[in-house]
Amino acid sequence: MKKILLPNGLNVSEVALGAMMFGSTTSKKESYEVLDTYMDMGGNFIDTSNNYAHWAGTGDESETLLGEWLTERGCRDRVILATKVGFDRHGQGAGLKKEQIEYWIDESLRKLKTDYIDLYYAHTDDTNTPIEETMEAFDRLVKKGKVRTLGSSNFDTWRLAEANMTAENNGWTPYTVMQQRLSYLNPKFAEAPKYAYNEVVNRERLRFLCDKNMPLVSYACLCKGAYEDPARLPNEYEGGTRLEFIRNMAAEKGVNPSALVVAWLTNLHRCKGFPRVIPLFSATPEQLKQNLRGLELLLSDEELALMNEIK
Numbered sequence: 001m002k003k004i005l006l007p008n009g010l011n012v013s014e015v016a017l018g019a020m021m022f023g024s025t026t027s028k029k030e031s032y033e034v035l036d037t038y039m040d041m042g043g044n045f046i047d048t049s050n051n052y053a054h055w056a057g058t059g060d061e062s063e064t065l066l067g068e069w070l071t072e073r074g075c076r077d078r079v080i081l082a083t084k085v086g087f088d089r090h091g092q093g094a095g096l097k098k099e100q101i102e103y104w105i106d107e108s109l110r111k112l113k114t115d116y117i118d119l120y121y122a123h124t125d126d127t128n129t130p131i132e133e134t135m136e137a138f139d140r141l142v143k144k145g146k147v148r149t150l151g152s153s154n155f156d157t158w159r160l161a162e163a164n165m166t167a168e169n170n171g172w173t174p175y176t177v178m179q180q181r182l183s184y185l186n187p188k189f190a191e192a193p194k195y196a197y198n199e200v201v202n203r204e205r206l207r208f209l210c211d212k213n214m215p216l217v218s219y220a221c222l223c224k225g226a227y228e229d230p231a232r233l234p235n236e237y238e239g240g241t242r243l244e245f246i247r248n249m250a251a252e253k254g255v256n257p258s259a260l261v262v263a264w265l266t267n268l269h270r271c272k273g274f275p276r277v278i279p280l281f282s283a284t285p286e287q288l289k290q291n292l293r294g295l296e297l298l299l300s301d302e303e304l305a306l307m308n309e310i311k
Ligand SMILES: NC(=O)c1ccc[n+]([C@@H]2O[C@H](COP(=O)([O-])OP(=O)(O)OC[C@H]3O[C@@H](n4cnc5c(N)ncnc54)[C@H](OP(=O)(O)O)[C@@H]3O)[C@@H](O)[C@H]2O)c1
Pocket: 017, 018, 019, 020, 021, 047, 048, 123, 153, 154, 179, 180, 198, 219, 220, 221, 222, 223, 224, 225, 226, 228, 256, 258, 280, 281, 282, 283, 284, 286, 287, 288, 290, 291
């Protein structure tokens, strides 16, 4: 895997690894195998949260497992570690108030057994807290060296713009990465998102990110395995022509469809109006090896344009 130097200075691999279920539904042994395989293949960008995966346990499992793995492997300095604050944990923890941010960063650092986070995300917007309070609290973490850079996830574009304007006006650290849903399949925009703001990105949001030179980390980009097995299609996506097209094109290229999705996402920035996209997904070691073959595919301008044109 190649590394990409992001505008915020983080040098990340082209694909990020999701650790959401590590330590809960994915056992310690399986999680270590995925992490080791990913690192062996040149990966370094690992994604977790202070609440993963509370719906399958307490919410401490993923960070705790990663802390143990980082310590056992002695590889903290080779990993770009991203974690998050602000989402629900068993009915608690939702919000981006100063006290919440200060409390949860120390919890994350303790569980991850590290003294800094490379990329700290606001996991979702908090419209009940003044933006000034949130951005100042985050900035203080950067000034203290607990956090290197900031990202936002599940924010409306205009709220992200307001937050960054507030940061700029006050000399505070802005959000420099967005984490949001994007995949090759067309979203059903009429479908209400499960949680507020976690819609699939639309073209306007992509143009905004492109204009601001802000990368998009596209979470859940393999649609829970639906490219391989259309029966697994999540409710928020249309299957239809695009699913059929990508499955056929992948067969012609001799790769699995998820690999072609990875290829499409990592090449999108070559097209006008698209930002740099870093696909974020979880996978077994075998699935990971299959999917990363997408990084070796050469997509011509014509092929990319054709993929984009499919309705
Ligand atoms: N910011 C947010 O609000 C937010 C929300 C959700 C997730 N995330 C992040 O995004 C990460 C990824 O989420 P996700 O796991 O739901 O992503 P996803 O891309 O929708 O699904 C990944 C799943 O697809 C299946 N898959 C992948 N490659 C495959 C292959 N070659 N063949 C067959 N099946 C394949 C696997 O499921 P099976 O193992 O079941 O086969 C794999 O676990 C999370 O770990 C988390 O870090 C962030």
